[in-house]
Amino acid sequence: MILQAENVTKYYGEFRALHDVTLGVSAGEFVSIIGPNGAGKSTLLNLLTGLARPSSGTVRFKDRDITGIGPVKLAKLGMARSFQLVQIFPDLTVRETLQAAVAARLRRGRRIFASLRGDRDIRDGAEEVAALFGLDAKRRALARELPQGDKKLLDVASAFALRPEIILLDEPTSGVSTADKTRIMEILVRAAKTIGLQAIIQVEHDMDIVFGFSDRIVALHQGAVLADATPREVQADQRLVDMVVGRRRGASA
Numbered sequence: 001m002i003l004q005a006e007n008v009t010k011y012y013g014e015f016r017a018l019h020d021v022t023l024g025v026s027a028g029e030f031v032s033i034i035g036p037n038g039a040g041k042s043t044l045l046n047l048l049t050g051l052a053r054p055s056s057g058t059v060r061f062k063d064r065d066i067t068g069i070g071p072v073k074l075a076k077l078g079m080a081r082s083f084q085l086v087q088i089f090p091d092l093t094v095r096e097t098l099q100a101a102v103a104a105r106l107r108r109g110r111r112i113f114a115s116l117r118g119d120r121d122i123r124d125g126a127e128e129v130a131a132l133f134g135l136d137a138k139r140r141a142l143a144r145e146l147p148q149g150d151k152k153l154l155d156v157a158s159a160f161a162l163r164p165e166i167i168l169l170d171e172p173t174s175g176v177s178t179a180d181k182t183r184i185m186e187i188l189v190r191a192a193k194t195i196g197l198q199a200i201i202q203v204e205h206d207m208d209i210v211f212g213f214s215d216r217i218v219a220l221h222q223g224a225v226l227a228d229a230t231p232r233e234v235q236a237d238q239r240l241v242d243m244v245v246g247r248r249r250g251a252s253a
């Protein structure tokens, strides 16, 4: 088991957002976390990535307790994530964005990083990721000028540029058209294979995407795990699907 949450509970003040959630992810798995708005999906991702501390319970990554460890240390250990709202720098170009991410990776464990060789490694690394995500033709475009689908891709590409072993994505295709969703997922899966990523964990609302790409589905409802099953098993349970799909947000969700 590469990532494991054991009996995690999370309170925001009096409100219990997650209740006794246990979840394990093995190498080679693509896991989708689903559930209606407010089910606790983003909260769970924040706990799994050490961004927030559970009120009780533990989170282990590669057999190491990462409870509340924070994103910088976690990236060093080999875990990267993207957020529900894209976290791109609007005034940077695609190339600059990816170079910044590659630079962050190469700086790991080094105090000074100013050599020409280093600059070349950063350039090459950024080119490589741009090509992997089909963004090479848009290298010079400003992040803010990209269509929504490419903004999401750039966001995910930046996480990949850290060369993680596992990646957690909070709604990597939200706000884009159905055609773009599929394109993004296909690019993502191909990139994952290319860099030898060990596991993908995503939060996703679109059930076609969830059923089409996941090995396993974890369904949350009011902060608890309602089901942890294969797409086939979930698909066969209409009552469960109705419950976890819940009320959809606007057309984009």
Ligand SMILES: Nc1ncnc2c1ncn2[C@@H]1O[C@H](COP(=O)(O)OP(=O)(O)OP(=O)(O)O)[C@@H](O)[C@H]1O
Residues within 6 Å of the ligand: 012, 015, 017, 035, 036, 037, 038, 039, 040, 041, 042, 043, 044, 084
């Ligand atoms: N920082 C916070 N303080 C207080 N309550 C919070 C906080 N973050 C989340 N919540 C509440 O916890 C519950 C779970 O929120 P969370 O964002 O994890 O849900 P979600 O499943 O990701 O929903 P969505 O599909 O809308 O993204 C919600 O009721 C939310 O209002």
Ligand SMILES: [Mg+2]
Residues within 6 Å of the ligand: 041, 042, 043, 084, 170
């Ligand atoms: Mg969320």
